[in-house]
Amino acid sequence: MLLVAVVAVVMLLAGVGVFDRSGHPGQPGGAGEEPGAENVVDLNRPFALTPAAHWADGEAGITTPPAMQVGEFSAEEVADATRQVKDVLVASRLDPAMLRDHNPDRYLGMLAPDVARQLRPLFGSGNERQVQALVSMIDNGSRLLPAAPKVKGSMRVEAGKAGELVVHTNYVFAYAFTADDVALPLDPMSVIVVVRADIEYVMRKGARWAPGSLGLWYEKVDGFYYSISCDAYAKGFIASDYHDRTPTRTKAKHDKVTYFDPEADIPLESGCPS
Structure with missing residues (x-):
């Protein structure tokens, strides 16, 4: 009997931390104290005063x-599986086709046919929040600076069930956004969005699986923005928070x-707000 893999398609990131710079929720970078000159963002080097300053650029960090x-x-199959997972991370988090154009074709083409079929209807349909734990898409009207996203993290593999190889990924992606029409000085975090993505991918092979279930799947998903x-x-996209119109937010509990x-x-x- 052939097995057909099934995975839930509704995936929400576990937490959302919002860096409160001004002490006035809902007015980041606005009504509070202006940042000192030593803490003002340099849009030519937007990561310079952040923990991501010395991280690798883009896919070099994966x-x-x-x-x-x-x-x-086999060792060759493991190498091929981890290469495919890296390609999926690039397609889902770094490729302008996904980031800017919200085009999932390249990303979905790397996944097993059955999971790609489940995910495709969620793109471009107002249901993007259901896939926001798997991909990064820039909100319409927002733009990234020319600086490449910064990436840091790790990948490891282990044996799964029969016919399965599990690839654990744990990465942080930092994106630098433009700051148009802002009069006041901005601290560096005004234009940086951080995405933590801990995703467990599973490569499936062998005669026990139906043809549409062969290939790469995602399973356990965790992380935060x-x-x-x-x-x-709230719409399933990413944008910097300096112009956020949300009236209230909770101050982050950690540095x-x-x-x-x-x-x-x-x-x-x-x-x-929930």
């Missing part, structure tokens, strides 16, 4: 583990270094 046999998967527009988050650390525990609080 490294794969050494190839070795894992369970019934930090210093994000609550308005954009910002924690939210940049891929090894830190996933915070349980949410800074955006």
